[in-house]
Amino acid sequence: MNTALSWIKAYVPDLDVTAQQYTDAMTLTGTKVEGYTCLDKNLEKIVVGEILSVERHPDADKLVVCQVNVGQTEPVQIVTGAPNITKESVGARVPVVLDGGRVAGGHDGGPLPEEGIKIKKGKLRGVESFGMMCSVEELGADRNMYPDAPESGIYLLPQDSVPGDDAVRILGLRDVVFEYEITSNRVDCYSVVGIAREAAATFGKSFHPPVITATGNGEDVHDYLKVRVENTDLCRRYCARMVKNIKLAPSPEWMQRRLAASGIRPINNIVDITNYVMEEYGQPMHAFDYDQLAGHEIVVKCAGDKDVFQTLDGQERKLDSTVLMINDAEKQVGIAGIMGGENSKITDNVSAMVFECACFDGTNIRLSAKKLGLRTDASGKYEKGLDPNTAEEAVNRACQLIKELGAGEVVGGMIDVYPVKRGETRVKFEPEKINKLLGTDVLAEDMLAYFKKIDLGYDEDTQEVVVPSWRQDVLCMADLAEEVARFYGYDKIPTTLPSGEATTGKLSYKLMIEELARETAEFCGFSQGMTYSFESPRVFDKLLIPQESGLRKVITISNPLGEDFSIMRTLPLNGMLASLSTNYNRRNKEVRLYELANVYRPKALPLTELPDERMQFTLGMYGNGDFFDMKGVVEEFFDKVGMNKKVHYDPNGDHPYLHPGRKADIVYEGHIVGFLGEVHPEVAQNYKIGDRAYVAVIDMPAITEFTTFDRKYTGIAKFPAVTRDISMVVPKKILVGQIEDVISQRGGKILESCHLFDIYEGAQVLAGHKSVAYSITFRAKDHTLEEKEVTAVMNKILSGLKELGIELRA
Secondary structure: OEHHHHHOOOOOOOOOOOOOHHHHHHHOOEEEEEEEOOOOOOOOOEEEEEEEEEEEEEEHHHHOOOOOOOOOOOEEEEOOOOOOOOHHHOOOEEEEEEEEEEEOOOOOOOOOOOEEEEEEEEEEEEEEEEEEEOOOOOOOOOOOOOOOOOOOOOOOOOOOOOOOEHHHHOOOOOOOEEEEEOOOOOHHHHHHHHHHHHHHHOOOOOOOOOOOOOOOOOOHHHHOEEEEEEEOOOOOEEEEEEOOOOOOOOOOOHHHHHHHHOOOOOHHHHHHHHHHHHHHHOOOOOOEEEHHOOHEEEEEEEEEOOEEEOOOOOEEOOOOOOOOOEEOOOEEEEEEEEEEEEOOOOOOOOOEEEEEEEEEEEEEEEEEEHOOOOOOHHHOOOOOOOOHHHHHHHHHHHHHHHHOOOEEOOOOEEEEEEOOOOOOOOEEEOOHHHHHHHHHOHHHHHHHHHHHOOEEEEEOOOOOOEEOOOOOOOOOOHHHHHHHHHHHOOOHHHOOOOOOOOOOOOOOHHHHHHHHHHHHHHHHHOOOOOOOOEEEEHHHHHHOOOOHHHOOOOEEEOOOOOOOHOOEEOOOOHHHHHHHHHHOOOOOOOEEEEEEEEEEOOOOOOOOOOOEEEEEEEOOOOOOOOOOHHHHHHHHHHOOOOOOOOEEEEOOOOOOOEEEEEEEEEEEEEEEEEEEEEHHHHHHHHHHOOOOOEEEEHHHHHHHHHHHHHHOOOOOOOOEOOOOOEEEEOOOOHHHHHHHHHHHHOOOOOEEEEEEEEEEEEOOOOOOOOEEEEEEEOOOOOOOOOHHHHHHHHHHHHHHHHHOOOOOOO
């Protein structure tokens, strides 16, 4: 929103500040000024000149030599080629820039140079010229601000202008235009009156809003017009007044200047009045040609589906039943709050008109404007949510201007459809809580003084702040605190520590486990990856998952980006394998990736409750590493999270996407907590991975109950250890894990550890068997072991191994 400082001063007459002071102070009190433009920038030594004579240039047909009275003892000579300066121009008043002065730009209306253009005396075709007469473009303006300016030529000042006076002031250019950034909750500041009220409060000056006087002849508008509102939810108030005997003419200069400074092109007195009131009060208005309203009736109701309506811009708009329309007795005449229709516009032949001033639902206006692709100044204000109580004041102000400008005869009375009136809001005044919230010590009397400056009342009996309806943003104690803070001064609020009990900040137990997963993976050379939770249904075929598998029971996205992102994943492997594939096909020889992400498994389909979201710790690699390297990473992680008991691996798990002979379920205390293995060659081919790839997936919720951060201290061993090595011939179907279980179970208290140090298969070993060698260490905590103790335990171990069909190797 833009406003001229002169317009603000019309309501705050004692305001005497520089543009920068205004910018800084208004911004600090909450009305942010984005920037400002001085209209007299680069305009120096420009005065009123009276043309005394005009003579032809002796050596140029298109130049004339003028003697100009600029209020000095002697007239100055100026040579000009302006087509509108002729012998008939003698006596005319024009803006003249004197020798050494400066103008904003050139006569071509191009971009204004930053430093302006300095004017120096010189010769034009041999004749001396001691200054220059100015067009509006050279003054940094255009014909939007000065509609009466010639398209090409010198601007003519009013004939009562005194030679030598400041022409910039007479032209109204000793002014500053400010640009504001208004937040959506401060709809009252989308008006000059609202900005002026804030300026008065900011600078401690008195605020003088427009004084609206009663207008209207002895007639009654109800005798001329009927108004019916069928949808009172979308039209909360509809005010209508009527003007007859219209006299179209240019609006006065002061109105044109104010509108132009706000970025609105003046048109005529009627249109300018509606725009002026919209800017002044932030209340859009519309004028209908009374004679074009069939039945002299206005009906506010929604459009029909597939209706087509031609707006003022000549475009046909396709409507539906959500768009609120203004109708007469036979047809649609306007889109409520957005734009009027071609069939009821004000023309030069208008003799009577109806002023519409209404309050429409902001949300509906915003949606309708977006749907129609038609956003106007009016819709931009309506969509913020206007105060219905402003409508009456605005329409009366417009009628007052009609009377003052002699633009027509105002018919008495007003049609007002206002079914549910909006009243004032009351907020409990609690100065102690306000001070506590702000960390200040402002007296209650000072707070009330701040409120009074912005027209917030106070009821001493109920100790409540009375908020007028146009301050829709003040609803609770915190809003009152904001008003106190901005006028007390944010820069004056001292730095204080927050009150309340201190709490120890730390990660939750679940997040601590996940953090250890990251640390372990990165310690083992893995880099973190992130993949999408949305996948394609074709993923299951790439992973060789059977049609009857429960993993195919998925949650389907109701509005997917496409088929490739149409379901929620139930398995984390697709994203990991896709990432490995990308790296492989970009010639990365060795890649290790990990991811912590959820899978989404529905409890029932169709969905009746939220799915089971399970965090999965997924590891994937190819290159330098094999199944046992992956197994080592898994066990390293289990050790970090306190899972110190024996981890078992079951090779019979049903995982079709893994190599049949190189896969296993991870089992901990009888519970399957994940799986690992080599990727099935066909799956690897589907993902275009030309190397052996390995994956491991750990179900984080499944392991959480077994994790612990309790650590028990064990001292350094005081007594020596005894080591026994055994080499065995083992049937191939026996897993080393089964051997270690026997050793662990029968080793007793003196067993310290066992380590596999050799596996051999070859001609020297019986067919269908393998050679396995272990180093077993024994130690007692309280004495030195004797040979017989170790031998007794070894005999138990060998007996247990024999039961599995294992024999010592000769």
